[in-house]
Amino acid sequence: xxxxxxxxxxxxxxxxxxxxxxxxxxxxxxxxxxxxxxxxxxxxxxxxxxxxxxxxxxxxxxxxxxxxxxxxxxxxxxxxxxxxxxxxxxxxxxxxxxxxxxxxxxxxxxxxxxxxxxxxxxxxxxxxxxxxxxxxxxxxxxxxxxxxxxxxxxxxxxxxxxxxxxxxxxxxxxxxxxxxxxxxxxxxxxxxxxxxxxxxxxxxxxxxxxxxxxxxxxxxxxxxxxxxxxxxxxxxxxxxxxxxxxxxxxxxxxxxxxxxxxxxxxxxxxxxxxxxxxxxxxxxxxxxxxxxxx
Numbered sequence: 001x002x003x004x005x006x007x008x009x010x011x012x013x014x015x016x017x018x019x020x021x022x023x024x025x026x027x028x029x030x031x032x033x034x035x036x037x038x039x040x041x042x043x044x045x046x047x048x049x050x051x052x053x054x055x056x057x058x059x060x061x062x063x064x065x066x067x068x069x070x071x072x073x074x075x076x077x078x079x080x081x082x083x084x085x086x087x088x089x090x091x092x093x094x095x096x097x098x099x100x101x102x103x104x105x106x107x108x109x110x111x112x113x114x115x116x117x118x119x120x121x122x123x124x125x126x127x128x129x130x131x132x133x134x135x136x137x138x139x140x141x142x143x144x145x146x147x148x149x150x151x152x153x154x155x156x157x158x159x160x161x162x163x164x165x166x167x168x169x170x171x172x173x174x175x176x177x178x179x180x181x182x183x184x185x186x187x188x189x190x191x192x193x194x195x196x197x198x199x200x201x202x203x204x205x206x207x208x209x210x211x212x213x214x215x216x217x218x219x220x221x222x223x224x225x226x227x228x229x230x231x232x233x234x235x236x237x238x239x240x241x242x243x244x245x246x247x248x249x250x251x252x253x254x255x256x257x258x259x260x261x262x263x264x265x266x267x268x269x270x271x272x273x274x275x276x277x278x279x280x281x282x283x284x285x286x287x288x289x290x291x292x293x294x
Contacts, residue, residue: 002175004091028071028110036065053128056139060121070111073155073259075103075174085164086171103174105155105259107193108202112152119145133224141215149207156203157257163201172197205254211246231284238278245271 002008014020045056080098081088088096125139163172173193219238226233248268255266281293 002091007091007175023071023104025071028069030067030069033066033068035067038063048126049128051129053126055124055126057125058121058123060119062117062119064115064117066115068113070113072104072106072108072110073153075101075105075155075259079157079161079259081174082165084167086167086169087173087175089167091175101174107176107198108155109153111154112150114148114150114152116148116150117145119143130220134220134222136218136220138218139216141213141217143213145209145211147207147209149209151205151207151254151258154203154205155201155259156253157259159201159203160259163197170194170197172201203253203258205251205258207248207250207254209246209248212244214243216241225281228284230286233284234282236278236280240274240276242274242276243271244274245269 012020013022015022016024039060039062041058041060043056043058045054047054080100083089083092083096083098085099088099121141121143123139123141125137127135127137129135160172163170165171176193217238217240219236221234221236223234224232225235246268250267283293
């Protein structure tokens with residue numbers, strides 16, 4: 001543990017494998033991430049009036065779970081340690097000033113992201129033949145996606161700022177044992193921050209995202225609207241009404257600020273309604289050549 005300014009040495013900006021002090025992120029970043037996927041799909045078709053009307057539907061549900069790990073939360077000069085921090089005072093005494101520090105909270109566990117996502121999709125509708133040449137299809141499509149993005153082992157910025165300036169031994173000690181990149185371990189036999197203090201400062205964040213899409217569509221197809229010398233003229237006419245919404249809501253811990261993850265932009269809400277129509281024609285030009293107009 002550092003007790004005087006003489007305990008510090010210049011930082012060597014090279015790889016620890018060559019004797020430098022750069023943090024070895026590769027020791028903490030997972031190359032192969034745990035991932036689980038479950039998927040269920042079903043469809044059906046029921047003849048209500050034979051070929052004139054059929055009831056059909058699709059069902060799809062997917063559930064995924066993934067994780068990845070990063071090095072412990074970083075601390076930068078953007079948040080200086082105040083001169084009245086107890087441990088700054090112990091090292092620098094009366095000459096203490098605010099300290100700008102590049103630091104990683106090695107006594108916290110590595111950061112982990114745990115993402116759970118579920119997707120539900122339902123389609124139901126009718127299709128059939130009005131005549132030998134004219135067919136139709138109408139359907140309702142509903143889909144919903146829910147995502148839980150947990151960010152574990154971050155550091156509460158608000159709690160840390162309050163703790164930094166208590167000017168008592170309860171202040172977080174940035175100068176006690178920490179990760180040694182040249183050895184690849186936390187040195188043994190060196191005083192450590194109180195586990196209760198770690199638990200106080202640690203924060204887990206979660207952002208929940210919900211999105212929904214609803215679509216109503218109808219189309220009618222004439223396979224032979226008009227007979228041309230090169231073949232029949234095919235026409236499709238349809239419309240679609242689509243409604244979409246999304247809600248992204250970080251929890252209170254993330255909204256209050258944490259160190260080690262991307263900052264929260266707050267609650268995001270959005271949506272839109274779209275009504276559209278289309279006409280598409282398949283035009284035979286020669287026996288072996290056709291074009292499309294839409």
